[in-house]
Amino acid sequence: MTALTALGITLATFGFMEFWAWFMHKFVQHGPLWFLHRSHHVRHPHPVERNDLFFLIYGGISAALVITGEDGARWWFWVGVGIAAYGTVYFFVHDVLIHGRLRFWKKSQNTYLRALNMAHKTHHKTTGRDGSAEFGLLWVSPKYLQLAKKQLRNRRDKIQSA
Numbered sequence: 001m002t003a004l005t006a007l008g009i010t011l012a013t014f015g016f017m018e019f020w021a022w023f024m025h026k027f028v029q030h031g032p033l034w035f036l037h038r039s040h041h042v043r044h045p046h047p048v049e050r051n052d053l054f055f056l057i058y059g060g061i062s063a064a065l066v067i068t069g070e071d072g073a074r075w076w077f078w079v080g081v082g083i084a085a086y087g088t089v090y091f092f093v094h095d096v097l098i099h100g101r102l103r104f105w106k107k108s109q110n111t112y113l114r115a116l117n118m119a120h121k122t123h124h125k126t127t128g129r130d131g132s133a134e135f136g137l138l139w140v141s142p143k144y145l146q147l148a149k150k151q152l153r154n155r156r157d158k159i160q161s162a
Contacts, residue, residue: 001075001078009079009082010078010079010081010085012082013078013082014085014086017083017086018137018139022136022139025135025136026135030129034129036050036053036054037051037054038129039051041124041126041127042127047101058083059084061080062081062087065083066084089138093113093116094120094137111148112140112145112148114151114152115144116138116144118147119144122134122144123135
């Protein structure tokens, strides 16, 4: 397999995972698997929640594809790499940046990351299974990007006028 093919499969899988995560979140986690995902929508003192089982499921799938992919000789090895890459980004964006489960990343002044955070906060306004919005991770509705730009502009104007 050529390096270009491997890269293409990895990037295509990474991109597909954003759609897959949105679909699973909206229709499965807020549907039949709500009993697992609910722990993510309520405040609790525990460092681990039932919702973390989804990480183990996708990590297991990724690991199985990589292990059986003959060190990159099979196409599914690169699918496993794409899933792992998405999972890594998901962990840092969702768990570290947005939810602060590891406190080494402070609030960002980046417009895109602030917009992601706003969209996720909108999702968490409801603690029940129904009524949530914004189910994706990396794709952000333009309205949140505009709002984040406006907030940062207002903050800069306030600092400059002080």
